[in-house]
Amino acid sequence: MKKTFQTLQELADCVGQEVAVSDWIEVTQTQVNQFADATGDHQWIHVDVEKAKAGPFGAPIAHGFLTLSMLPKFFQGAIEVVESGMGINYGLNRVRFMSPVRVGGRVRGRMKLLSSTPIDNNGLQMTWETTIELEGASKPACVAESVVRRYP
Numbered sequence: 001m002k003k004t005f006q007t008l009q010e011l012a013d014c015v016g017q018e019v020a021v022s023d024w025i026e027v028t029q030t031q032v033n034q035f036a037d038a039t040g041d042h043q044w045i046h047v048d049v050e051k052a053k054a055g056p057f058g059a060p061i062a063h064g065f066l067t068l069s070m071l072p073k074f075f076q077g078a079i080e081v082v083e084s085g086m087g088i089n090y091g092l093n094r095v096r097f098m099s100p101v102r103v104g105g106r107v108r109g110r111m112k113l114l115s116s117t118p119i120d121n122n123g124l125q126m127t128w129e130t131t132i133e134l135e136g137a138s139k140p141a142c143v144a145e146s147v148v149r150r151y152p
Contacts, residue, residue: 061103068097
């Protein structure tokens, strides 16, 4: 369920809190193959289904960076700021890949707002801790601290 905020300040008031949890998203072999084509990373653990089944994970796995690249999808599906016209990725402070995401697995993002700082043009720079949960796993697939700039 999408959490809606009227203003950026209303969102900024949530510093220190878990703000939203996205819906589950299934990771498909098609996504993995397209990501491999886009990045040039065709390692067999991602794209050779038969070889990967006999490999260390028992199935093909998503690229770590594919998992990380789902951050915008998690945010767009879980948080809306009515009076915000634009958001941009400003970077990452810390990323850890803790569990492999097997093709067919489902992931979701759990977003906690760590900080919010005013910036130029009435914007906010927000630092988010996003835990990418892997359905049925005891450890998350990834924990990433992302920095986003939002503008009215």
